[in-house]
Amino acid sequence: MRKELIIYGVSIGLNRGAILLLTPFMVYVLSLESFGLYSYILVLVQFFAPILGLNIYAGISREGGEDYRKGNYIYRKSIPFIFLATLFFALTFYIFQGKESLNIMFWSILIGGLEALNNTQLNTLRCMNKHFSFFLYSLLKSVGLLLLFLVYFFTYHNRDVENYLRLQGFLYFGVFIFFFLFLKKEEYILFPLKEVLIFSILLIPHSLAQWIISGSGRFFIKNILDDASLGLYTKAFNLSMILMIINSGIGIVLPQHLIRNYDKWKQSYNRISFFKIYSLLSVILFLFLLIGIRIDNTTYNVLKVDLGQIGTILLLNYLGFYLLGYYYYYSNILFVFRKAKTITSITLLSSLFCIIVNYLLIKNFGLNGAAVATLLVYLIQVIIFVISAIKLEPMIKRSFYKDIFILLITFALIFSLIKIF
Template sequence: MPEKKSFIKVGIIYAIGQVLSKAISFILLPIYTRQLGTVGYGQLSLADTVLDFINTFVILSIYSGYIRFYREYKGEERNKLRNTAINFALILTIIDLIILMIFGRTIANIIFSFNNSYKIFALIIIRSLLSQFVILLMCDYNLNYEAVITVTINLVMLIMNLILSIYFVVYKKQGIIGVYSGYILSILMVLIYLVMVNVRNFKFEIDKKMLKYMLTFSGGLLPCNVSGTILTLADRYFLAGYRNYSEIGIYSVGYKFGMLIQPLFVDPFKSIFTPYKFQIWKDDDASVKFNDMYKKYHFFGCLIIIFIALYSRIIISIFTTKDYMDAYKIIMLILFSYFLYGENEFYSLGIQIKNKTYLTGIIMLLGGMINIILNVILIPKFGMYGAAVATLISYLSINIINSTFSVPLYKVKYDFTTTLINYLIVIGIYGGYYLLTLINKNLIIEFFYNILFIFIYIYLCLKFKLVKKDDLVRYIKLVKMKILSIKSRTM
């Protein structure tokens, strides 16, 4: 693991990369919302959730097992582990394509109820396969903390997708098919590059013992991944059944903003924490290190939650049409849901370290069942608001169950009192903001009083000693220095 300064530097690079990535992807939002309308955007959202579900199965998330056992091997043995994962994925790809050709039309007609369902389903499968191989071939960069390479590749892929989407959706008027065509071509070009870079180390070899280890780990995560997809897929299907595609479109815009917590904070955090936790869990002071990361996760994560929640209404007004404005009302619920889900990186330590990932699957299945039950109860009466509440309660339930099963396997005493105070501050600030939105309709005035709310959060965190003033100043300086260094290199 890099020294502390490098550790922070890597995190900043990932965070900047995610911000730039989201900035590029958000340029697509006005294109999709205006070109597709609320109905078409709702259908696209449904297609994307099916994509998330399929991603779990196409190559069985073999890269998860590769990440888990990467540090267990060195030199040629590590290369053999990589080749085993790649070759297994290639075999599954052939099987997937055969299944698509034989059963694709039947499956597509069951899943979708709109035109060109088979063609869209085929594009979903192809996009899923290509993106999973990109993830697999980029594992080494993440595992070795090569953040600059990872961020650069992702940005190039997004820029190409932006250009292709404008061509297919705006110029060619191809709708959802154009959206997926743009994704596929951009991913394919990146995949070709990664294959060329890695081909010299490739060999057709499969080590049965290594494959067993990886599949035991990644296979144990399958129920978890399936349940996680159910948590995001079920609400769309119930909204389609009880309401309409237009409400799905509005809900999806709010969901998209709510999920910003993942690329802006949770994903960069996981990019560092995932290899870090497998490296330090045996240390004598591991508990102290984990608890320190836990506190940082909550302070900075809640800061970003407040920022997104307070400014989402303004951004929605800029990037979409007035038909989507109600989306801001569910954003805080979705933000908290995915922030709570990110907490499982801490609560699942025992399960992952002891290689009992099947427990995670059981926990996620329980969460998925809770989500379905809540959707059935809440969506008919409350629509998208009920769906958002169901998501929040489901992820909270998962955290409670996860900590019950996992913590006894690897005990770390976390400071829950500090976390609770942090949450109460966030809820209080957002409550004040929401009440003001009911009175004030001027977005310019809203922009400025939101700044005051952010400073209130920081002040209260300092007041209640949720963060040290010296630490906060140091992090601000590091971020500022990193941004300035990136500017100087690009000029």
């Protein structure tokens, strides 16, 4: 698993790293307000992707984990639907929404559909254990984003959000076509898709609830505060997302390892070892992040990050993302047992709590309130998933106190680092 985690972690890191690297330059070119709007569209992209794709990549991951040929068959059947659904809804909003300075819904749906196509291909490559192809996919997207920015910067005199979204759409579509031709030759087997569709569709509310949890804070910031505040919060949020380099790799690798080796993973030794390594890497990564910010502050100041201004936001969001490591483990126990309804119910409950807490805390405490809400929601979500997982696998309860101890020590170390810097 370690080798796969490194490969997939680096692959996801390329995508996340490209976004993080572009953040200060996008702010410089677009202005803080325009960057906030661009980030807002990307939040909507994550909303539309699972809807347009019927969340089918969950089915690919689940069935492909047992037999990659099933995953490839699901992929082949889903592509035409995703493509046509994206075209239909994007064109509908383009025609009937009218000409605005920026057609937010059109671009959100279009990029969202392309994201769904990309995610479907990535999960298909993952279940086939095509590690290099997965890495190449991520490399093309990340390098492509950097090259697009250069084209955008030196070619377009009118540097608005729409021009960059247009280039981004061409990139996503180009990568999709390349791998569509590549996957066309792969082996597959026919089997009934009804149960796969039910499983995937039942998890759509789960995906949307996850979107609410990750994106509702920025939605309320935009509507309660202003675009400048949204841009400032997004900068801190994106920096804290450096931990997603690890988390995203775990999210991709762990489900299929649990499915194939569940008897080993349910043992306390493997679980505790996983949390120890994950927590150590989280602390080290946060230290490197703070060192990088401090070096930047004393040299070129490209990031323009004032820890006195956004330090609390950065800390609380990072702790929230750290809790995702626990979420990935315990939620995937339910995933192994095909408890789609339970997963969806827990995430919907968490998202409802998220909406209420975000609204109240942002209205009363501003940007710090949004960060507190993020941490609280992830904490509540993890607690509920742990309780549900223990019901399915009582062995966890015997050594769960070790999980809590590791979590508290990690929280203390990360909190100490932000105080030192």
